[in-house]
Amino acid sequence: MKKIEVISKWLKEKNTDVAFITSKENVLYLTGFDCHPHERLLAAVVFQNADPLLIVPKLDQEDAKRSGWAYNIVGITDTDDAWQMVQQVLEQRVANIQSIAIEKEHLIYERFTALNRVFKNPTFVPVEEAIQASRMQKSESELATMREAARLADYAIEIGMREIAEGRSELEVLAALEFELKKQGVSKMAFDTILLTGANAASPHGVSGNTKIKKGDFVLFDLGILVDGYCSDITRTVAFGEVSAKQQEIYQTVLKAQLAAVAAVAPGKTCSEIDLTARNIIAEAGYGDYFPHRLGHGLGISVHEAPNVTSVSQTVLKPGMVFTIEPGIYVPNVAGVRIEDDVVVTENGVETLTKFPKELLYV
Numbered sequence: 161m162k163k164i165e166v167i168s169k170w171l172k173e174k175n176t177d178v179a180f181i182t183s184k185e186n187v188l189y190l191t192g193f194d195c196h197p198h199e200r201l202l203a204a205v206v207f208q209n210a211d212p213l214l215i216v217p218k219l220d221q222e223d224a225k226r227s228g229w230a231y232n233i234v235g236i237t238d239t240d241d242a243w244q245m246v247q248q249v250l251e252q253r254v255a256n257i258q259s260i261a262i263e264k265e266h267l268i269y270e271r272f273t274a275l276n277r278v279f280k281n282p283t284f285v286p287v288e289e290a291i292q293a294s295r296m297q298k299s300e301s302e303l304a305t306m307r308e309a310a311r312l313a314d315y316a317i318e319i320g321m322r323e324i325a326e327g328r329s330e331l332e333v334l335a336a337l338e339f340e341l342k343k344q345g346v347s348k349m350a351f352d353t354i355l356l357t358g359a360n361a362a363s364p365h366g367v368s369g370n371t372k373i374k375k376g377d378f379v380l381f382d383l384g385i386l387v388d389g390y391c392s393d394i395t396r397t398v399a400f401g402e403v404s405a406k407q408q409e410i411y412q413t414v415l416k417a418q419l420a421a422v423a424a425v426a427p428g429k430t431c432s433e434i435d436l437t438a439r440n441i442i443a444e445a446g447y448g449d450y451f452p453h454r455l456g457h458g459l460g461i462s463v464h465e466a467p468n469v470t471s472v473s474q475t476v477l478k479p480g481m482v483f484t485i486e487p488g489i490y491v492p493n494v495a496g497v498r499i500e501d502d503v504v505v506t507e508n509g510v511e512t513l514t515k516f517p518k519e520l521l522y523v
Contacts, residue, residue: 163190163294167206170290171261177254179206179261179287180275185461186263186291187214193227194389195220201242201271210253215246247278261287292466296458297480302390303504306460306482309350309392310502310513312385316341317396317516320355320381324400324523330355330368333379341385350384350391350463361397361496364453364488375401378411378495379523384463391463393484394514395500398521407495410447411520417441417487418499418518421455425485425503425510431473438487439471447489456484459502481505482513 167179167190181187181204188194190204191214200217213232216224221235234249236242250257257279262272264286276282298306316337323336334355341349356366358377373379377400384393397411417438424437435455442451456469459482467475469483486500502513 164206164212166294167287167290168208168212170287171206171208174261174285176259176261176285177208177257177282178250178259179204180250180267181206181261181263181287181291182271183263183266185465186266186295188389189291189295189461191227191229193224193229195223200238201236201246203246205250207253213249213253215249243274243278246275250279257282259283259285261285261290263288263291295460296466297478298460298482298504299480302460303480303482305388305390306392306502306504307513309385309387309390310394310515312341312346312387313383313392313394313502313514314516315344316346316383316385317381317394320383321398321521321523324373324379324398326374326400327372329370329372330357330360331370333373334368337381337383346385348386350386350393354380354382356380356496357400359493359496362490362492362494363496364490364498366496373400376403377401378403378407378497380496380498382498382500389461391459391461392502392514393459393463393500394502394516395486395488395498396516396518396521397497397499398523400523402522403495407497408520409445410489410491410495411497413442413445413447414487414489414497414499415518415520418485418501421485421487422501422503422510422512425477425505427477427479427505427507429477431467431469431475431477431483432471434477434485435469435471435473438485442487442489447491450489450491451487452490453488456486456500458483477505479505479507 187204203215218235218237320337323333355368357379361380380397382395421438454470458465482504488498490496
């Protein structure tokens with residue numbers, strides 16, 4: 161597997177014996193096995209020159225076998241001494257482990273101290289950067305999955321618009337939207353769907369509740385679909401009935417910024433260039449203080465991953481990188497507007513994965 165080979169090569173370059181990877185997202189990326197272990201131990205273990213292995217809760221072992229993982233799978237029961245088993249299976253491949261690569265942002269202290277104990281105070285090396293660099297550039301098969309997730313996100317917005325009606329609450333429309341998706345075979349959203357109306361839409365991370373939809377308000381949808389472990393993420397803001405001239409101005413400013421940022425995407429550009437393309441348009445229109453977040457974030461197995469599209473990020477865009485472009489303006493008691501697409505950097509420019517219309521739509 162190419163992904164495993166990348167980590168093995170990195171271990172050789174860093175003169176590190178083994179990578180012990182425990183976040184379910186990185187385990188899925190490296191092995192193809194999607195698991196929610198709860199408090200139990202899940203780990204993908206990669207070596208410089210030996211075959212990798214997968215450590216899973218015993219109750220998930222058969223699912224791991226069916227996932228297509230071609231190497232050894234170690235199942236741990238709830239009564240096993242998990243760390244004794246870890247020591248045993250790792251030392252079967254490397255007799256004297258002196259250095260271990262870990263996810264320093266994920267490995268909890270209890271597990272860190274257990275590794276430290278059973279392997280007699282090894283050197284620990286952070287592995288995030290190596291995995292992150294690999295995950296940022298998607299393969300054609302990954303992109304095909306993400307295109308399907310984006311198609312379904314477009315469809316979800318279409319459903320949501322049909323469900324808008326005066327007097328219905330945010331939660332009622334949200335529930336109807338997700339129920340229809342379930343009927344169409346969508347088993348899981350990429351994150352908790354956000355549906356906000358009126359003054360609530362001016363909260364960038366608002367929580368849907370019992371607020372009723374009324375004429376003259378914007379309705380904001382922010383949602384994503386999970387397909388075979390990969391996420392989409394789309395935001396659309398629509399008008400319910402006629403909206404004020406100020407609301408229209410805010411919408412058109414966000415739209416102009418969003419379209420300009422998408423058009424600016426190309427290999428060799430930096431993330432900061434893309435962010436500032438949108439941010440400067442919003443600032444010039446007098447709304448700079450009302451755009452409080454980054455322009456976008458990487459997208460893939462995680463709904464938020466690298467690259468980070470901010471005004472200061474010097475990450476250089478490369479073909480295969482997927483991220484969101486989602487400028488917003490949030491003016492309390494006036495309007496909240498966000499427009500978000502998922503884009504992939506191509507050899508010559510950009511492909512927009514989410515395709516639902518972005519001109520101001522009236523319901």
